Amino acid sequence: MRFSPLQNDVFLRACMGLATPYTPIWLMRQAGRYLPEYRKTRARAGSFMGLATNTDYATEVTLQPLERYGLDAAILFSDILTVPDAMGLGLSFHLGEGPRFSAPVRDEAAVKALRVPDLEKLRYVFDAVTSIRKALNGKVPLIGFSGSPWTLACYMVEGAGSDDYRLVKTMLYSRPDLMHRMLQVNADAVAAYLNAQIDAGAQAVMIFDSWGGVLADGAFQQFSLAYTARVLAQLKRDHDGAVVPRIVFTKGGAPWLQEMGDLDCQVLGLDWTANLGRARALVGDRKALQGNLDPNVLFAPPAQIEAEAVKVLDSFGAPHQGEGTGATHVFNLGHGISQHTPPEHVQVLVDAVHTHSRRLRTA
Amino acid sequence: MRFSPLQNDVFLRACMGLATPYTPIWLMRQAGRYLPEYRKTRARAGSFMGLATNTDYATEVTLQPLERYGLDAAILFSDILTVPDAMGLGLSFHLGEGPRFSAPVRDEAAVKALRVPDLEKLRYVFDAVTSIRKALNGKVPLIGFSGSPWTLACYMVEGAGSDDYRLVKTMLYSRPDLMHRMLQVNADAVAAYLNAQIDAGAQAVMIFDSWGGVLADGAFQQFSLAYTARVLAQLKRDHDGAVVPRIVFTKGGAPWLQEMGDLDCQVLGLDWTANLGRARALVGDRKALQGNLDPNVLFAPPAQIEAEAVKVLDSFGAPHQGEGTGATHVFNLGHGISQHTPPEHVQVLVDAVHTHSRRLRTA
Numbered sequence: 021m022r023f024s025p026l027q028n029d030v031f032l033r034a035c036m037g038l039a040t041p042y043t044p045i046w047l048m049r050q051a052g053r054y055l056p057e058y059r060k061t062r063a064r065a066g067s068f069m070g071l072a073t074n075t076d077y078a079t080e081v082t083l084q085p086l087e088r089y090g091l092d093a094a095i096l097f098s099d100i101l102t103v104p105d106a107m108g109l110g111l112s113f114h115l116g117e118g119p120r121f122s123a124p125v126r127d128e129a130a131v132k133a134l135r136v137p138d139l140e141k142l143r144y145v146f147d148a149v150t151s152i153r154k155a156l157n158g159k160v161p162l163i164g165f166s167g168s169p170w171t172l173a174c175y176m177v178e179g180a181g182s183d184d185y186r187l188v189k190t191m192l193y194s195r196p197d198l199m200h201r202m203l204q205v206n207a208d209a210v211a212a213y214l215n216a217q218i219d220a221g222a223q224a225v226m227i228f229d230s231w232g233g234v235l236a237d238g239a240f241q242q243f244s245l246a247y248t249a250r251v252l253a254q255l256k257r258d259h260d261g262a263v264v265p266r267i268v269f270t271k272g273g274a275p276w277l278q279e280m281g282d283l284d285c286q287v288l289g290l291d292w293t294a295n296l297g298r299a300r301a302l303v304g305d306r307k308a309l310q311g312n313l314d315p316n317v318l319f320a321p322p323a324q325i326e327a328e329a330v331k332v333l334d335s336f337g338a339p340h341q342g343e344g345t346g347a348t349h350v351f352n353l354g355h356g357i358s359q360h361t362p363p364e365h366v367q368v369l370v371d372a373v374h375t376h377s378r379r380l381r382t383a
Numbered sequence: 384m385r386f387s388p389l390q391n392d393v394f395l396r397a398c399m400g401l402a403t404p405y406t407p408i409w410l411m412r413q414a415g416r417y418l419p420e421y422r423k424t425r426a427r428a429g430s431f432m433g434l435a436t437n438t439d440y441a442t443e444v445t446l447q448p449l450e451r452y453g454l455d456a457a458i459l460f461s462d463i464l465t466v467p468d469a470m471g472l473g474l475s476f477h478l479g480e481g482p483r484f485s486a487p488v489r490d491e492a493a494v495k496a497l498r499v500p501d502l503e504k505l506r507y508v509f510d511a512v513t514s515i516r517k518a519l520n521g522k523v524p525l526i527g528f529s530g531s532p533w534t535l536a537c538y539m540v541e542g543a544g545s546d547d548y549r550l551v552k553t554m555l556y557s558r559p560d561l562m563h564r565m566l567q568v569n570a571d572a573v574a575a576y577l578n579a580q581i582d583a584g585a586q587a588v589m590i591f592d593s594w595g596g597v598l599a600d601g602a603f604q605q606f607s608l609a610y611t612a613r614v615l616a617q618l619k620r621d622h623d624g625a626v627v628p629r630i631v632f633t634k635g636g637a638p639w640l641q642e643m644g645d646l647d648c649q650v651l652g653l654d655w656t657a658n659l660g661r662a663r664a665l666v667g668d669r670k671a672l673q674g675n676l677d678p679n680v681l682f683a684p685p686a687q688i689e690a691e692a693v694k695v696l697d698s699f700g701a702p703h704q705g706e707g708t709g710a711t712h713v714f715n716l717g718h719g720i721s722q723h724t725p726p727e728h729v730q731v732l733v734d735a736v737h738t739h740s741r742r743l744r745t746a
Contacts, residue, residue: 189679
């Protein structure tokens with residue numbers, strides 16, 4: 021056993037469908053720009069990739085939100101585009117513009133040249149996982165993550181963010197054979213990447229299908245869901261004697277909840293458009309649900325934040341209690357926290373979730 | 384009777400749930416930048432608002448796609464932001480940036496100053512409706528439209544497009560009283576605006592809730608759906624002895640189809656994330672369905688466009704035939720057509736929809 025024993029297993033228990041004394045909470049992008057201490061570290065690192073590729077910096081910023089708030093999990097500080105970067109696409113970040121690839125994948129030759137990258141190129145990520153796990157010292161579990169094969173493909177073809185996904189969808193509809201080939205490579209690369217994170221110490225893994233929701237019905241199942249399933253099929257089920265829960269989050273995935281219920285994972289992440297009660301009725305016997313507060317709620321005054329947190333908890337309904345497995349809830353935002361969020365509002369949210377969810381269990 | 388008798392009533396019959404010899408098709412933003420003749424007229428007009436506010440230009444561009452394609456309806460050429468412009472918010476369009484308001488509504492004083500605008504300020508729209516209806520000469524019916532109260536509020540508070548809706552959602556969560564007040568004014572203004580379009584000659588009306596899908600579950604029902612319902616309750620049911628069908632389109636509305644099924648309208652517009660067969664099972668006994676091809680399909684070669692059009696028609700299922708009302712389908716895109724669309728690909732789509740939907744009726 022390389023690592024200290026876990027002191028707070030509430031998140032992992034909820035992922036496994038086991039009863040917990042309260043509803044665990046963590047926040048997507050919880051280590052981020054809304055925290056002044058993060059901005060200081062980033063300034064020292066010089067750039068976003070300078071931060072993500074340096075083990076000490078990545079460890080430092082991952083732990084920052086846990087020093088402020090009683091969050092129930094940590095998540096590796098990294099980027100969803102590390103894998104295509106390691107494939108040789110040349111990732112860079114331009115101030116105020118988001119990520120960009122210098123060598124986007126737009127034709128047959130570029131697709132056919134794609135390979136699962138040498139994992140040594142991603143060593144900095146696995147080193148960060150081990151370093152963070154050690155620094156956590158058993159306080160809370162550590163979540164590893166990757167972008168989904170489809171979400172990676174969006175960036176790989178577009179070369180940057182997009183508001184219409186014209187290039188990647190043109191390839192999808194015109195040359196589905198090329199798209200399938202790219203997604204196969206991506207899926208196998210993501211699986212190897214997540215398995216290496218598990219080996220390095222990640223206690224749960226999450227697949228971010230941030231752009232699955234831009235696909236048409238039918239195309240989503242074929243080009244996003246099928247390749248998420250291909251990743252899941254290759255993942256290690258446990259490590260060091262502990263089960264490693266698998267979480268799949270599809271932004272805009274509410275229309276396909278039923279199909280996602282068949283994925284071989286323990287947890288489905290939902291954005292704020294989903295109704296947790298309805299989702300529980302559809303898939304709650306098969307999946308724990310993670311979500312789904314609108315991050316913009318955190319701009320409201322404390323009383324409204326509390327009221328909206330209570331609404332989300334109540335929409336899920338009565339907590340699972342007692343022995344055995346049942347429908348469980350992991351509280352989160354429906355998407356990443358905004359850089360403009362007042363840090364003291366996060367404290368209000370964490371307290372509201374812990375307090376009200378304990379109350380629900382004694383009611 | 385001021386206008387020529389209607390020669391093609393396939394669209395209106397489908398809206399009313401009546402059988403038709405084939406599935407009618409029209410395209411959101413069918414009069415637009417992808418057409419070279421549109422770009423010529425716009426160049427003469429000098430600007431987008433120069434085009435929209437001039438009766439002759441607006442008539443000319445509305446008819447352009449009908450001269451090329453066998454579309455089954457025309458839609459008024461205008462903008463969804465004409466109503467807040469008439470409220471005094473100062474609409475302008477900056478090249479490559481989209482619309483902007485010089486006086487966004489961001490505090491209590493600004494909200495309390497909002498009034499249903501003098502409809503005389505929107506006379507140019509009603510004049511365009513009458514002019515277009517005359518120029519159509521009964522060829523196909525004319526659809527009038529407006530933005531939904533919530534969608535207008537998004538632009539009114541943000542002052543421009545947004546990718547996180549932070550300002551409008553901050554108002555919604557912090558000061559729901561102000562948001563409700565703004566939405567009431569918007570709803571009454573939209574109702575008056577659409578009724579005046581009906582008086583001027585619009586044969587169907589459509590409410591575009593382009594940003595309804597960014598709301599959280601719960602907030603959507605309270606802040607978007609309720610005010611769309613408030614508009615619908617005030618609309619004229621018929622004009623000149625003919626029923627005027629009401630269409631509601633919510634981009635990203637798939638999670639709330641069940642609730643939208645209760646709206647007092649004949650047609651629900653769906654984006655490409657919805658499955659038409661599932662939607663028909665949920666609400667097809669109460670609503671005609673309009674949609675929902677991904678506009679990006681039009682970048683693929685003709686054979687793929689035909690195949691995807693067939694998929695959408697087949698996903699709706701067997702057409703309603705015979706006497707009385709039943710579940711009907713109006714073919715459309717799931718959102719506006721892209722400015723980059725090759726015009727000849729639209730011909731392929733229209734032909735594919737007409738041909739395959741006739742085939743379905745003889746099968």
